[in-house]
Amino acid sequence: MPKVRAEKKTRTHNEVAKQGIMFNKDFGQHILKNPMVITSMVEKSAVRPTDTVLEIGPGTGNMTVRLLEQAKKVVACEIDTRLVAELQKRVQGTHLQHKLQIEVGDVLKKDLPFFNVCVANIPYQISSPLVFKLLLHRPFFRCAVLMFQREFAQRLVAKAGDKLYCRLSVNTQLLARVDMLMKVGKNNFRPPPKVESSVVRIEPRNPPPPIVYSEWDGLTRIAFTRKNKTLGSAFKQTSVLALIEKNYKLHCSLHNKEIPEGFSIKEKIENILTNASAAEKRARTMDLDDFMSLLHAFNSEGIHFS
Template identity: 45%
Template sequence: MLQCPKSSVNRLSVHHLLQLSAQFHQVRAKSGRPPFKNRYDNKDDNGDGYTRKRNENQEDRLQLYKSRGQHLLTNPRILDSIVRSSGVGPGETVLEIGPGTGNLTLKLLEVAKKVIAVEVDKRMVEVLNKRVSERGFGDKLTIICEDALKTDFPDFDLVVANIPYGISSPLIAKLVFGGYQFRNATLLLQKEFANRLLANPGDSEFNRLAVNVKLVAEIDHIMNVSKRDFVPIPKVDSSVVKIRLRSEVPNLDLNEWWAFTKTCFGKKNKTLGATFRQKKKVAELLNLSKLTSLDENIEKHDSCNRSDDEEDEWEDSGTGVKSFKEKVVGILRNAGLEDKRPSKLSNEELMHLLSLFNEAGICFHDESRPVDINASFAAS
């Protein structure tokens, strides 16, 4: 270890200081430690302009963006379990959404006939192509470099994917209501989201998302996955679920169903009677159903400015609003559902109530407005 002479530093000669500096760098060089860097230099050793302060995949040295849901599953045991759980066979085509650098893709290519990978990040596509080519699977992989929510999927037999958290709800809506025919979808989802998807009537997590998906599909929980199995490590754990389309689905107007469940689950723990007594809701249904000529007496602007929590009686008998509200509440009362909460009702009970409303000429879907499926799938 170098030591300075006992004399003060300001009394050292320039020659002596240079000698000490040379000795210091000689010792540092022998230790194998890298030379000092300018703390204000943001360039790395190659001068490519990227800073060292970043989350990287150690294998491919890519900057991963948590905001885009880019968390790569790296545990080979979990990857193998997902592939086995999917039941993929040698004659099947698998759709993978968000393959990233290909950890799951390579496992799928070992057993599937073909994999269709949809990846929006071109950097990931380059790494994926390279890894697949090195393993000799290039002829079995088709990559679609597009946004999965905006592109049409070619025919496929199965879906196996580690879905970016931010697009879980709209992507599931696209799969189960998009007209695609597939055997099952094995999806890695945020654990909290998976719990809402799996929830049943009476569960605290039961919501509009579960109601809509379970109308056309069955959902099973496969396993939980620790956040420590990802790079970079997310804030929450994940779960694997399997979704299977039902062979028979109810014959109803989906647009009407989505609008109806959106109304019921706007405040899922509120009784249906309280929800349908709201002045704003009564006026909205009256305008949609067009049962009376109230266009000059019930103005949409005024009704939309009313509070959702207003439930007191309207005495405006001259316009027929009061009688219409009584008709709505009467349907709930006759069905024995006036004091029921939507979070406690099964799909069969909800479908029965919707049919009673429709038979009475009460509609929920505004045909003049485009259908917002994503809003209908919000897990309220």
């Protein structure tokens, strides 16, 4: 099962598995071997007999077999063809064989299939893009129980004012409820990774908040560029002003609005921030409601971020 980004890209295989498979550092492969951790992850996902489960990075199938025993179907996405062969061999000729569907390739480059629940030991180098691929997937899934590098998991659940609170925190929590489930030490893997891990449960907000996500993402990108600086300072950057002015002129053009002579995008933004009592706020202390209010203040004045 893929795990933990290697410090240096290398083609060297760093350990031979008991199954005779050499783990590939290119994919950061660290197999979860502790059956108690696997059992706990499956239990916390509350898989139903009618569920289709998505597993990303099944590796040699330790978790897959447990999921197959509980679910109606398991769709396993694996990039390493050697591990695909190992997984197929493991279920071949058993009563579980007909329940398993294997998708070979890079999960970030493929359309996700329909699924009710996702359970996975996530390759750390794809953690962030994969979280948002899952959260923007439709139709909605019920929940995901995912293992991440511990600091990444802590960022997912961090609240405004916390040391690790960042754009990842606020963007994820806009779209989902995120809960920390358990810590997993490095000795639960073969070979042991250099970092500790944690398991989180992600439950998409259904229905989602009534905002355009690309707008929200654009706003938080600007605000968190300098999360310890005031918003007044963040929005004075030349590149930010240029982008917002371009979007504003497009908005005016599409809505047949005239731009007054002597118009200054810098002054307009300063006025919006002042009227919203946001000029002196800092991204690191702003919660979801603060960002929603600010986005509404900008949008109502024709300022857009996507």
